[in-house]
Structure formats: C-alpha cells, structure tokens
Amino acid sequence: MQSLLDEIAAEALADPNPGSVASYIPELAGIDPHQFGIAVALANGEVYSAGHAEVPFSIQSVSKVFALALALGRVGDQIWRRVGREPSGLSFDSILLLEREDGIPRNPFINAGALVATDSYLAGSQPREALGELLRFIRAAADDERIHINERVAASEIETGHRNFSLAHYLASYGNLQASVEKVLGTYCHQCAVEMTCRQLALAGRFLVDAPRMPGLVSVERRRRINALMMTCGHYDGSGDFAFRVGMPGKSGVGGGILVISPSRAAIAVWSPGLNRYGNSKLGTEAMERFAHRTGWSVFGVPHREG
Ligand SMILES: NC(=O)CC[C@H](N)C(=O)O
Numbered sequence: 647m648q649s650l651l652d653e654i655a656a657e658a659l660a661d662p663n664p665g666s667v668a669s670y671i672p673e674l675a676g677i678d679p680h681q682f683g684i685a686v687a688l689a690n691g692e693v694y695s696a697g698h699a700e701v702p703f704s705i706q707s708v709s710k711v712f713a714l715a716l717a718l719g720r721v722g723d724q725i726w727r728r729v730g731r732e733p734s735g736l737s738f739d740s741i742l743l744l745e746r747e748d749g750i751p752r753n754p755f756i757n758a759g760a761l762v763a764t765d766s767y768l769a770g771s772q773p774r775e776a777l778g779e780l781l782r783f784i785r786a787a788a789d790d791e792r793i794h795i796n797e798r799v800a801a802s803e804i805e806t807g808h809r810n811f812s813l814a815h816y817l818a819s820y821g822n823l824q825a826s827v828e829k830v831l832g833t834y835c836h837q838c839a840v841e842m843t844c845r846q847l848a849l850a851g852r853f854l855v856d857a858p859r860m861p862g863l864v865s866v867e868r869r870r871r872i873n874a875l876m877m878t879c880g881h882y883d884g885s886g887d888f889a890f891r892v893g894m895p896g897k898s899g900v901g902g903g904i905l906v907i908s909p910s911r912a913a914i915a916v917w918s919p920g921l922n923r924y925g926n927s928k929l930g931t932e933a934m935e936r937f938a939h940r941t942g943w944s945v946f947g948v949p950h951r952e953g
Pocket residue numbers: 705706707708738739757803810835838898899900901925
C-alpha cells in the first residue's frame with residue numbers, strides 16, 4: 647500500500663496540469679494548485695499516506711457528509727420530507743430545479759440540500775452549539791481533538807456568498823427553512839470551513855466503513871444510505887463520471903478534497919486544490935481512478951483472474 651501511494655503521489659505531483667483553484671471564495675483563491683496528498687485508513691487500523699497528506703485544507707462540501715449524518719441523528723427520516731435523494735445533474739450551487747420542484751432540493755449534497763441539512767441539525771439550537779456538536783462528531787470519528795474551523799475562510803465565504811444566500815432565501819420562501827437565513831448561512835459557511843489534512847479526513851471517514859473497530863457513530867442502515875447518496879450525488883453533475891471511473895462512493899469539495907469509501911475495507915482521502923469542470927479535484931479524481939484500477943477495489947465486485 648505504501649509504495650502504491652508513493653507512486654500515485656509522484657505521478658500526480660509530476661502532472662503539469664493540476665486544474666484551477668476555486669476563486670469565488672477569496673480565502674481559497676491564493677492556494678498553490680501544485681499540491682497533492684493521499685491517505686488510506688484501513689479497516690484493520692493501519693493508516694498509510696503520501697504526498698502532502700499532512701497539509702490542512704478546507705474540506706468545504708466534504709462536510710456535507712458529516713452534516714447529513716448529524717441531521718439524521720437530530721431529526722431522523724423526517725429530513726426526507728424536505729430534501730430528495732436524486733442526482734441533480736446540475737452544478738453544486740444551481741438554483742434551477744428549486745423553483746420547478748417547490749423548494750425541495752434534489753439531494754443533501756448540493757448546496758440547497760445541504761442548507762436544509764444544516765437547518766435540520768440546527769434544530770432550534772444556537773449556531774455555536776450546533777457547530778460544537780458537528781466538531782464533536784468529526785473529532786470523535788477521526789479520534790483527533792485538534793480538528794477545527796478556519797474562521798477566516800468562513801468569514802470570507804459569508805462575505806461573498808450571494809448565491810448561497812439566494813438559495814437560502816428561496817428555500818425560506820417555500821417554508822423549507824426553520825431558522826433564519828442568516829443563522830443557516832453562518833452555520834453552513836463555518837461547517838464548510840472545517841480544516842483537515844488527508845490523514846485526518848481518512849480517519850474521520852471511517853464511520854462510513856463497515857468493519858469491526860470502526861467508529862460506530864451511525865446505524866448500519868444509515869451508513870449504507872449515506873454511501874449510496876455519495877455514489878449517486880457526491881460529485882454533483884460529475885457523479886456519474888466518478889462512479890464510472892472510480893466505482894466507489896465519494897464526496898468532493900471545492901477545496902480540492904475528496905473522501906472515498908471502500909465500504910468494507912477503508913476510507914480514503916485525496917486532496918489537490920485544482921478543480922475540473924465540475925468543481926471536483928482534478929488530480930484527486932485522476933489519482934482515485936488509478937488507485938481503484940491498481941487495487942482492484944470497486945463496489946461492483948472483485949477483479950477475477952484471467953483464463
Ligand atoms: N462544492 C463545494 O465545496 C461548495 C462549498 C462552498 N462552501 C459553497 O457553498 O459554495
């Protein structure tokens with residue numbers, strides 16, 4: 647495993663075309679795209695990593711996985727009255743379907759749906775308490791008390807988040823927000839501003855792995871369902887392509903991180919800040935494709951011997 651990760655990191659770091667970083671969040675715009683890290687937390691407790699696996703990055707939409715788990719813990723299946731479970735086929739911040747579908751976002755991994763998840767785990771408490779609970783969840787999953795929120799990234803996004811404010815107001819106009827738009831947006835932007843290294847993110851992802859000794863933070867049924875949604879919706883309008891190329895559930899963020907789950911084997915985190923046209927990490931996606939190919943890992947079966 648170590649030599650495989652070293653190889654994959656070397657290939658990614660030698661790529662002259664890492665994509666371009668998200669520039670709409672000013673704090674993220676200045677990050678050097680020529681960075682790549684990968685970490686694998688295996689079900690047996692071993693952790694392997696290579697490249698810039700110890701560099702903290704903004705997890706952005708990868709946080710939507712933790713937010714959904716927390717929201718389900720708070721309100722249970724009630725959340726499915728307010729958000730769907732279908733891929734949207736549109737970019738992460740699109741408002742298009744909200745009008746046609748009466749303010750019910752397609753899924754909890756696009757921004758509109760994630761705002762509903764944030765509103766659900768807020769559930770009457772103050773943003774500070776709700777974010778404390780989110781951090782407790784992530785820290786417990788990773789077994790790492792150092793994981794924190796980068797206030798500058800949160801502030802930068804709140805200042806420039808006109809689209810997300812529009813989405814939230816739109817949801818509110820349909821009665822699909824309980825807390826105020828300001829509270830939901832403030833909480834959401836802080837949630838996106840959680841910072842982790844690849845190593846921390848792989849460890850945090852273990853709650854989605856089906857094996858003994860993994861952090862049991864959600865029920866078996868929820869774990870399977872969250873994985874299913876990652877497979878179908880975790881990469882926005884690039885979800886089909888990621889499933890085709892990698893064959894494992896994953897959730898991306900515009901910070902360039904991707905959390906991938908091999909359901910009974912491992913949680914894998916890759917990070918490279920340059921993005922492809924869907925807003926998902928370019929080198930991260932390519933590296934995961936190579937990783938899946940070389941390990942033979944896929945949720946669609948094991949490679950069989952030729953002949
Ligand atoms: N795709 C993403 O990572 C988007 C998250 C980002 N915080 C936003 O809301 O725009």
